[in-house]
Amino acid sequence: MSTPPQIRLGLLLLFAPIVFWLALLVILPHVDMLLISLRVRVAPREYATSLANYAEFFTEPLYWNTFARTAIMSVTATVMTLLIAFPVSYYIAKMVRGRSKTFLFLLCLTPFWVSELVRTFGWMILLRETGIVSSLLLWSGLTDARVELLYNDAAIMVGLVYTSMLFMVVPLVTTLDSLDDSLVEAGYDLGGNSFTVMRHIVIPHAMPGIASGSIVVFMLTLGNYLTPKLLGGKDSLWFTDQIYTQFITRFNWELGSAFGFLLLVLSSAIVWIGLKLSGQTLSATVR
Amino acid sequence: MPVTSPSTDADLECVQLVKRFGDFTAVDDVSFTIAEGSFFSILGPSGCGKTTLLRMIAGFQRPDGGDIRIKGKSIVALPPNRRPVNMVFQHLALFPMMTVEQNIAYGLKRRKASRAEIARKVAAVLERVGLPELAGKRIDQLSGGQKQRIAIARCLVLEPALLLLDEPLGALDLKLRERLKVELKELQAQVGTTFAYITHDQSEALVMSDQVAVMDRGRFVQVGTPQQLYFEPRTAFVAGFVGDSNRWSGRVEDTNGTEAIVITTNGLTMIATRAGEPALSKGDAVDIFVRPEAIVLGRDADGAGGCENRLPGRVESLLFDGANSRVMVRHPATGGDIMVALPQTGELMGLRRGEDVYLGWRARQATCFAAAP
Ligand SMILES: Nc1ncnc2c1ncn2[C@@H]1O[C@H](COP(=O)(O)OP(=O)(O)OP(=O)(O)O)[C@@H](O)[C@H]1O
Ligand SMILES: [Mg+2]
Numbered sequence: 001m002s003t004p005p006q007i008r009l010g011l012l013l014l015f016a017p018i019v020f021w022l023a024l025l026v027i028l029p030h031v032d033m034l035l036i037s038l039r040v041r042v043a044p045r046e047y048a049t050s051l052a053n054y055a056e057f058f059t060e061p062l063y064w065n066t067f068a069r070t071a072i073m074s075v076t077a078t079v080m081t082l083l084i085a086f087p088v089s090y091y092i093a094k095m096v097r098g099r100s101k102t103f104l105f106l107l108c109l110t111p112f113w114v115s116e117l118v119r120t121f122g123w124m125i126l127l128r129e130t131g132i133v134s135s136l137l138l139w140s141g142l143t144d145a146r147v148e149l150l151y152n153d154a155a156i157m158v159g160l161v162y163t164s165m166l167f168m169v170v171p172l173v174t175t176l177d178s179l180d181d182s183l184v185e186a187g188y189d190l191g192g193n194s195f196t197v198m199r200h201i202v203i204p205h206a207m208p209g210i211a212s213g214s215i216v217v218f219m220l221t222l223g224n225y226l227t228p229k230l231l232g233g234k235d236s237l238w239f240t241d242q243i244y245t246q247f248i249t250r251f252n253w254e255l256g257s258a259f260g261f262l263l264l265v266l267s268s269a270i271v272w273i274g275l276k277l278s279g280q281t282l283s284a285t286v287r
Numbered sequence: 288m289p290v291t292s293p294s295t296d297a298d299l300e301c302v303q304l305v306k307r308f309g310d311f312t313a314v315d316d317v318s319f320t321i322a323e324g325s326f327f328s329i330l331g332p333s334g335c336g337k338t339t340l341l342r343m344i345a346g347f348q349r350p351d352g353g354d355i356r357i358k359g360k361s362i363v364a365l366p367p368n369r370r371p372v373n374m375v376f377q378h379l380a381l382f383p384m385m386t387v388e389q390n391i392a393y394g395l396k397r398r399k400a401s402r403a404e405i406a407r408k409v410a411a412v413l414e415r416v417g418l419p420e421l422a423g424k425r426i427d428q429l430s431g432g433q434k435q436r437i438a439i440a441r442c443l444v445l446e447p448a449l450l451l452l453d454e455p456l457g458a459l460d461l462k463l464r465e466r467l468k469v470e471l472k473e474l475q476a477q478v479g480t481t482f483a484y485i486t487h488d489q490s491e492a493l494v495m496s497d498q499v500a501v502m503d504r505g506r507f508v509q510v511g512t513p514q515q516l517y518f519e520p521r522t523a524f525v526a527g528f529v530g531d532s533n534r535w536s537g538r539v540e541d542t543n544g545t546e547a548i549v550i551t552t553n554g555l556t557m558i559a560t561r562a563g564e565p566a567l568s569k570g571d572a573v574d575i576f577v578r579p580e581a582i583v584l585g586r587d588a589d590g591a592g593g594c595e596n597r598l599p600g601r602v603e604s605l606l607f608d609g610a611n612s613r614v615m616v617r618h619p620a621t622g623g624d625i626m627v628a629l630p631q632t633g634e635l636m637g638l639r640r641g642e643d644v645y646l647g648w649r650a651r652q653a654t655c656f657a658a659a660p
Contacts, residue, residue, distance in 0.1 A: 185347055186380040188367045190394035190445065200393070204384040 030264070037257035053258035063242060063259070070239035071266060073153070074221040077160040081168045081217050082210065084161065089172035090202070094179070108169050116163060120230045123159050124150060127231075151233035159227040164220060168213040175209030176202070211280040215271050222267050239263060298323040298358060298481045299344065299372075299449050305352035306339050313339040315505035317353075321449070321483060321498070326475050328484045328492040331502030332528070337485040338377065340502075341451050344483070345374045357448055368397075373442035374451040378458065379434055381426045387413075387437055388422040394445045412444040416474070431459050432467060439471075443478060452484045456491065468494050489529050493517065501525050520562065523574045523656035532576040533625050536658060539571045546650055549573055553621040558595040559653035572658040579613060580628040581652035584635060585645050594647030600625065602642045614638065616646060 037054070039047040057063045092104050111119055126132050127149040137143045149155060179202065187197035203210070228238035239259070246256030275282060297320040306314040313336040321327040329337050342348040344355055346367035355363050362370050373394075382390050388409055395405045413419045416436040421429065429437065435455055442450055456464045456471075472495040475482050486492050492499045493513040500510040501524070509516060509525045520526035527534060537551035547567050549557050559575045561567050583594060600616035603624060612629040625646060629635060638644075 180378070180380065182376045182378060182380040183382060185345075185367070186374070186376060186382070187393075189345060189347075189374050190441065191368050191397035192393070193368060193397075196397060201382060201384070 030261075033257040033260055036253055037255075037261050039254060041254070053255050054262075056255060057258060057262060066237045066242055067239050067262065067266070069237055070222060071270065073156065073160075074218055075270065077157055077164065077221045078214050078218045080157065081161050081164045082214060085165055085168035085172055085213070086206075086210075089169050089176055092169070093173045093176035094181070094184070105173065108166055111162070112166055116226055119163065120159055120227050123155070123162070123231060127155055127158075150231060151235065153232070156228050156232040156236060156238075159231040160221050160224065163224070163227055164217040167216045167220060171209040171213040171216075172206060175206045179205045207278060207280060208284050211275060211278055211284075214274065218271065218274075219267055222263065297321065297356075298325075299483065300356040300359075301340075301344070301353065302356070303353040304340065304343060304350050304355065306336070306343060306348060307351050312505050314343070314350075317502075317505075317507050319500055319507060319510055321481055324479050324481055325497040326472065326482045326484065326495055328486060328496040328499045329502055330486055330489055330492040330499055330528070333487055335502045336505040337487075337502060338453055341374065341453055341483065341485055344449075345372055345451055346370050371448040372451055373445055373447040373449075375438050375442055375453065375455045377453040377455075379438040379455065381434060381438055381441070383426045385426070386422070387418075387424050387426070387429070390426070390437060391441045391444050394441065398445075408444050412440045415443070415478070416440045432463050435459065435467060436470075439474070443480065447480065449481045449483060452482060454485055454487070456486075456488075464488075464491070471495060493529070499529075501528060503528075520576075520654065523576070523658065526562075526574075526576040526654060526656065530578060531626065532578055533582075535575045535623075537573055537575060539567050539569055539573055541569060542567050547573070547655060549575060549655060551575070553623050555598070555618070555621060555623075557653060558650040559655035560651050562654040562656060567655070567657065573655045574658050575653050575655045577648055577653045579626045581648050582625070582627045583647045584614065584616075584627050584630070585647075586635075586642075588645050593649075595650040596653060597645065597647045598625070600644055600646055602638060602640050602644060604640060605629070605638065614644075616644060 038049055038051070040050045040052045042048050057067075088108070092101060092108075096104060124131070128134070129146050129148040129150075131149070133149055134146045138146055183201055183205070184197060187201045192200070223240060225238070225240040225244065228236040229241055232238065240263070243256050243259045243263070246252045246259060250256075299321040301320075302318050304314055304317045305312065315336075317340060329340065331337050339348060343350050346362070346365060350363065354361050357371055362372075382393065385393065391409045391412060392405050395408060400408070409422070410419065413422060416439065418433060418436055418440075421433060421437070426434065426437075438455065439450075439452075456467055459467065468491055475495075484492075484495065493516075496513055498510060499513055499516055501508045501516060503524050509521050511519075516525060516529045520529060526532060535549075535551040535553070535555065535557070537549040537555075537557070540548045540550050540556070542548070542561075544566060545561055547559055547561060549559055551557065557575060559573075567573065588597070588599075598618055600618050603615040603617040606613040606615065610631060612631070614627045614629050616625045616627055617623070618625065627646060629638070
């Protein structure tokens with residue numbers, strides 16, 4: 001039986017915004033970016049197709065190192081976020097009940113009331129040389145001079161983990177909430193201890209949440225610009241910063257596009273490897 | 288296979304157990320012992336505290352008072368994973384992320400059993416519950432009855448001193464429940480493990496158990512064999528809860544201590560026997576219980592000869608259920624319906640709706656209790 005035309009029209013109208021959105025904001029720019037990245041300027045307003053931009057990336061160690069460093073830092077930040085968020089989520093989902101549960105969940109949400117910029121400035125106020133932490137250390141006599149805690153990798157890491165926390169806690173709380181308490185109890189009843197129950201029952205059950213949280217956090221971290229820039233200073237060496245420089249400062253759109261494309265490939269590859277390693281599928285993750 | 292008969296050694300002993308949730312006392316001063324190798328049921332209506340009691344024995348809830356002993360040793364201080372008891376949960380709680388085999392092996396692995404021993408024991412227990420072909424299946428591929436048996440196998444493989452079962456048949460349909468009831472009883476007799484079984488279904492408790500405890504609002508009302516509970520209930524609650532009964536409320540007109548003449552609220556006069564403790568005196572409010580099968584049904588008045596209580600009636604409806612058939616008889620003067628078991632012996636076969644009949648029952652079989660205040 002074929003669908004009546006008015007229903008088909010309705011469906012079309014219903015999906016039109018999302019199709020437009022995908023086409024205009026995702027597919028079109030990427031196709032354009034790919035085309036731009038594959039050309040070089042031979043003379044003013046004259047271009048030739050070439051892989052020179054990609055070649056430049058692989059021959060210039062700065063680009064290459066920044067790229068690897070961004071990937072490693074992002075993976076580290078994702079793992080750290082997971083390690084911190086998991087106990088927090090377990091506590092919220094399984095240990096507390098009723099009102100305090102809602103309250104704790106909202107508490108995790110509150111940092112997101114303010115903009116990312118303000119949040120990052122908060123960390124700068126805490127960590128800079130004349131900041132609160134430094135003053136406290138000096139006052140308590142733990143150090144005998146002021147210390148600069150900003151502009152290093154640890155500061156970047158702190159900022160990234162903090163910014164990502166919510167995106168890990170929400171999927172984790174949701175999956176852990178759906179874990180039947182009696183499964184955990186059965187795990188203990190049959191002789192398991194806290195470690196084995198975690199390892200064999202809780203974590204396997206939470207795996208889709210862990211995977212989706214990690215993907216989101218990883219993507220956000222990899223594409224983050226503000227936090228590494230502000231907390232890491234001019235030596236932050238974040239790949240998005242390189243892209244920004246190429247597009248805005250150097251006005252080298254060709255190289256910038258190549259970088260952008262490489263970032264896309266990188267993030268897809270790492271997510272794919274992560275899913276393979278944890279035995280998850282993308283469809284189980286979004287369920 | 289050796290059939291172990293229940294011995295008199297106490298396997299589990301609960302002494303004055305109390306559990307409160309705030310002001311509410313869920314389990315109130317409960318004491319009992321379960322003999323080794325026996326099938327012990329706890330029967331009570333929903334919300335009476337059965338699960339709470341079982342969870343205290345399993346170790347998931349800490350009693351507010353009293354002691355729990357297994358083979359003479361107190362286990363109150365032990366965490367659930369160190370207690371020699373295992374529990375089959377109300378919704379079974381099979382691990383969905385594991386296969387049937389892994390589910391059963393889970394407990395053995397925690398005990399650091401060798402790989403060969405695990406394989407051997409898993410195969411043996413699957414054989415015992417009659418499902419050896421399911422080893423590699425996922426949990427969501429099993430039927431309700433299969434899940435049921437795997438959940439029991441998962442506990443039995445650990446050879447616990449005591450197996451706790453929390454309404455494990457609750458989620459199944461009637462037909463399957465009837466079958467598994469018998470199977471479960473046979474399984475228990477074969478393995479000889481002590482079973483503590485919770486249910487709100489009186490027929491499950493009566494069919495399977497060696498001993499039944501009837502629980503009401505956190506207390507044990509009566510503990511006894513199924514026969515004792517059925518034939519000698521000690522309170523109105525037990526009489527009403529265990530088996531079907533016709534029930535009348537009334538007031539004592541005259542009594543000699545054991546028998547009483549009672550006028551019911553709808554105007555019938557009956558002679559009933561006192562059961563339960565407080566002696567009756569004239570004017571007391573009482574409840575009378577008469578089992579449907581204790582009532583003699585006849586087409587003429589002499590059919591009920593020898594019965595102290597006699598009533599005329601008219602057949603209101605016939606509820607045919609094979610050997611379990613019932614007749615609803617209406618007493619014309621009061622309009623009250625009386626349920627009577629229909630004997631499957633020839634003479635009443637042709638009974639029709641609207642026919643006049645005579646009912647009679649002995650004073651001995653009409654038990655009366657002081658009405659619950
Ligand atoms: N954790 C708890 N906090 C507060 N009250 C509880 C808790 N657990 C049980 N109760 C209360 O204790 C009473 C007994 O509950 P329990 O689960 O033992 O009943 P049950 O006899 O198993 O009933 P069912 O047949 O419906 O399973 C109920 O009134 C219940 O509301
Ligand atoms: Mg219950």
